[in-house]
Amino acid sequence: MSPQKTSKSKARPGSLLSPEAMGGINALKGFDFQTRFAACHVPVWLLQSAFHQIFYEGTGDIDVHFRDESGQSTRIHFQVKDHEASPAEFKTSLTHFRELDRALPGVYKCFTLVSPSLSPKLRPIESALARLRNAQPFYDDPASTAPTKQDVDDRLRSVGLDDDAIAFVHNSLAFEIGHGDLQHDDRAAETFVARLLKHPDYTDRLLAAVQPAFAELLRTLQAKRGHVLSRADIDQMLRSAVATLAPGEKGVTLWMQNWTHETFDVPADYTIDWSQHFDRSTRRVPSPKVWNDDLLPELKAMRQRIQSERTERLIRFRGKCPLSSGVALGAAFPAVGGWVFEMPQPPAKELWRSDAEPTADYQLAIELADGGGDDLVLGLNIRGDSREDVRRYIAESGIPPKLLAFMAPSSTGSQAIAGDREACAFARAVRERLGELLKTHAIRRTRLFVYGPLALAVSLGQQLTSVGTIELFEFQEPSYAASCTLIT
Numbered sequence: 001m002s003p004q005k006t007s008k009s010k011a012r013p014g015s016l017l018s019p020e021a022m023g024g025i026n027a028l029k030g031f032d033f034q035t036r037f038a039a040c041h042v043p044v045w046l047l048q049s050a051f052h053q054i055f056y057e058g059t060g061d062i063d064v065h066f067r068d069e070s071g072q073s074t075r076i077h078f079q080v081k082d083h084e085a086s087p088a089e090f091k092t093s094l095t096h097f098r099e100l101d102r103a104l105p106g107v108y109k110c111f112t113l114v115s116p117s118l119s120p121k122l123r124p125i126e127s128a129l130a131r132l133r134n135a136q137p138f139y140d141d142p143a144s145t146a147p148t149k150q151d152v153d154d155r156l157r158s159v160g161l162d163d164d165a166i167a168f169v170h171n172s173l174a175f176e177i178g179h180g181d182l183q184h185d186d187r188a189a190e191t192f193v194a195r196l197l198k199h200p201d202y203t204d205r206l207l208a209a210v211q212p213a214f215a216e217l218l219r220t221l222q223a224k225r226g227h228v229l230s231r232a233d234i235d236q237m238l239r240s241a242v243a244t245l246a247p248g249e250k251g252v253t254l255w256m257q258n259w260t261h262e263t264f265d266v267p268a269d270y271t272i273d274w275s276q277h278f279d280r281s282t283r284r285v286p287s288p289k290v291w292n293d294d295l296l297p298e299l300k301a302m303r304q305r306i307q308s309e310r311t312e313r314l315i316r317f318r319g320k321c322p323l324s325s326g327v328a329l330g331a332a333f334p335a336v337g338g339w340v341f342e343m344p345q346p347p348a349k350e351l352w353r354s355d356a357e358p359t360a361d362y363q364l365a366i367e368l369a370d371g372g373g374d375d376l377v378l379g380l381n382i383r384g385d386s387r388e389d390v391r392r393y394i395a396e397s398g399i400p401p402k403l404l405a406f407m408a409p410s411s412t413g414s415q416a417i418a419g420d421r422e423a424c425a426f427a428r429a430v431r432e433r434l435g436e437l438l439k440t441h442a443i444r445r446t447r448l449f450v451y452g453p454l455a456l457a458v459s460l461g462q463q464l465t466s467v468g469t470i471e472l473f474e475f476q477e478p479s480y481a482a483s484c485t486l487i488t
Contacts, residue, residue, distance in 0.1 A: 033082030036188040037114060037179060038062050039217045042234060043195035050074075054234070057225040059100060061114075074109040078176075081115035082183070087159040090122055094161070098168055112174040116183065121159060126175045128152045189214045202242060212350065213241035240357045251314030251342070252306060258325050264318035269310075272302060278322070285322055285474045291484035299332035317343040323450045323457040324472045324483035330354070330461020331470075331486050339462065345420075345455035352420035352455040354462055362425035364433060365408045373400040375445040376437060380430065380460075381408040382416050382452030386475075390449050393473075393480045403441050407433060416452075423456045431463040444468040449480065464488050 038056060045051040045064060052073075055063040062078040077100065079093045090113065097111035118126055132148045139145055149170075156166045181187035192214040196202050202210060220229070220237055255268040259280040274295060277286040286295060306315075315333060319325070333339035341354040367387075371377070371394075379390045387406055394401065407430055409416045417423050434446065448470050450457055464470055470486040 033116075033179075033182055034061055034080040035218055035221050036182040036185070037078075037080055038221055039214060040179075040182060040188055040192045040195065042217060043192065043199055046199055046231070046234070052231055054229045056221050056227070056229060058228075059104075060096070063108075075107055076110045076112060077108045078112045078114055081113070083115065084117045084119055085113065085115040085122060086119045087121050090118075091160060094165060094168070094173065097173065098165070101168070101172065108172070110174055111172050112176050114176045114179070116177065116179050118175070118177055125152070125155045125159065126177065128155055129169070129175070192217075196238075201239075210242055213238050216241040237357075249314060250312045251316050251340075252310050252312050253316040253318065254302075254306075256317070256319035256321055256325065256329065258319060258321040260320045262320075266316055266318065268318070270302060270306060272298065274325070283322075283474075283476050285324065285476070285481065285483055288482050288484065291324070291328075296328060296332070296484055296486075299328060303332050313338045314340045314342060317341050317458065321454060322474050322483075323452070323454065324474045326454045326457030327448070327450065327461035327464070327470075327472055328484050328486065330458040331464050331488065333462065334465050335462040336465055341455075341458050341462070343455050343458065345423075345453050348419060350419070352423060352459075354420070354424065354459045356420035356424050358425035358428055359421045360425075362422070362429050363410065364426070364429045365410060366433065367406040368437075369404045371401040371404050373402045374443075375401050375447060376434075376441070376443045377401040377404045377447045377449070378434065379404075379406040379449045380452060381406055381412050382426070382450075382456060383414060384412055384451055386449060386451040389475070389479065393449075394447075396479070401447065402443055403437065405437060417456055420455070420459075423453075423459050426456065427459040427463045430460060431467065434467055438468060445471070447471050447473065449473050451475075461486075 038054065042054070045054070048066065050066040050068045051064070052067040053065040055065065060077060061080045064076045064078070066074045066076075077097070079096065081089060085093075093113050101108060101111070128148075129152055132145060132152050135148065136142075136145055152170075153166050156169060161169070181191055193210045196210050196213065216237060217234075220233075252269040253266050255264060255271045257271070257273040257275040258278045259275075261273070261275045274286075277290060277295070278284065285291075317329070321329075330341070333341070335354065339354075342351050345352045377390065377394055379386050381387065390406075391404075394404070409422070409426060417426060437443070438446070445468055450460070450472075464486065465488050467488050470488060472483045472486070473480040474483045475481075
């Protein structure tokens with residue numbers, strides 16, 4: 001008996017599982033323009049007090065929900081083309097609009113076809129429809145615009161529309177064209193900034209402060225395909241992105257000289273010079289005695305000095321340092337004290353901030369093993385896999401741990417941490433999981449091995465409070481060497 005062929009069931013119009021609804025989620029081509037369009041229109045929608053939600057890749061490309069003070073809701077549905085729209089595409093979109101309107105009667109106030117331009121056959125239709133609609137509010141008697149409407153109807157019939165479709169166009173369809181600049185990131189960003197600066201909450205911001213919000217909004221829209229994004233979500237994201245990088249924010253600049261002794265891009269208000277204790281060519285770092293007796297007290301004294309001389313708690317940090325210096329620096333200026341670090345982390349173009357909004361629902365990969373000793377050995381693998389090196393060092397030290405733990409992002413490598421939001425999420429997740437392990441296994445001391453970027457090490461140090469004694473280790477070919485000990 002031959003196997004029967006299974007046929008795919010056809011989803012109903014209006015269903016979130018229909019091909020039109022799922023197309024943008026399942027495909028990648030052609031949606032950069034759509035995302036830029038949505039991002040550049042968010043400031044326009046925010047100016048309307050009734051703006052409530054955006055549903056990106058919901059029943060189609062973009063749905064926007066408005067709700068007035070009385071609770072009355074209206075919605076607009078957008079179909080976005082990244083190229084000149086042809087009559088055939090217009091008719092296909094119109095068919096989808098009408099099917100959606102029949103499936104969800106009264107839900108959508110308007111259906112809008114968006115494209116950079118229209119074909120020569122469609123341009124007269126769009127211009128005639130706009131002429132008619134602009135004139136209608138002026139005349140009290142509909143008969144005054146009847147001849148114009150008849151001409152519009154003739155143009156619609158010329159592309160193959162029947163009377164029912166023509167009636168739908170008049171009642172529910174809109175064109176939005178002329179967005180050629182949205183084909184390019186830089187021009188789209190300028191459009192976004194110009195529109196956002198019209199919003200009263202952002203009018204006093206400068207271009208450099210607002211522009212990073214465009215990239216963040218693009219990332220948010222892409223990440224929220226098929227999910228509702230509320231006005232509150234958008235406001236929170238924009239305020240965070242704009243405030244985080246606002247120029248003129250008061251802070252102090254701290255240079256730390258370790259591997260190198262050089263001049264950085266911003267003048268120093270304070271400098272810590274430990275270069276005599278470090279050698280980059282051999283990866284030599286100070287002995288634990290120098291770390292604990294000299295360098296850590298110097299960090300504490302620097303914090304006290306800044307506290308006594310300045311009111312700012314933002315530290316613009318510059319330095320090329322080993323990871324132990326980064327963790328120790330963060331621990332000396334902890335997040336619970338209100339301290340914030342801003343620093344470069346190549347190859348990222350944007351500065352990383354230790355107060356960035358952490359990525360939501362961040363998941364750590366965790367590996368645990370019993371060791372039979374007294375303390376915890378914790379390896380953090382971000383840029384690569386240090387498990388064999390850590391295990392070898394512990395075996396050669398002759399001091400087994402009570403528990404051996406490794407924590408890592410979902411994948412390791414140079415791009416394992418995409419930016420400061422993920423760095424903050426990773427640091428906080430490590431702090432929470434570390435606290436759980438110490439409490440569960442009654443451990444008070446941790447030997448910490450970090451393999452990651454310097455900016456992440458600083459953020460991690462800021463989170464290491466009330467987690468007992470932390471002994472740091474620095475890699476020195478062919479193995480590790482103890483560096484400093486933090487009493488948290």
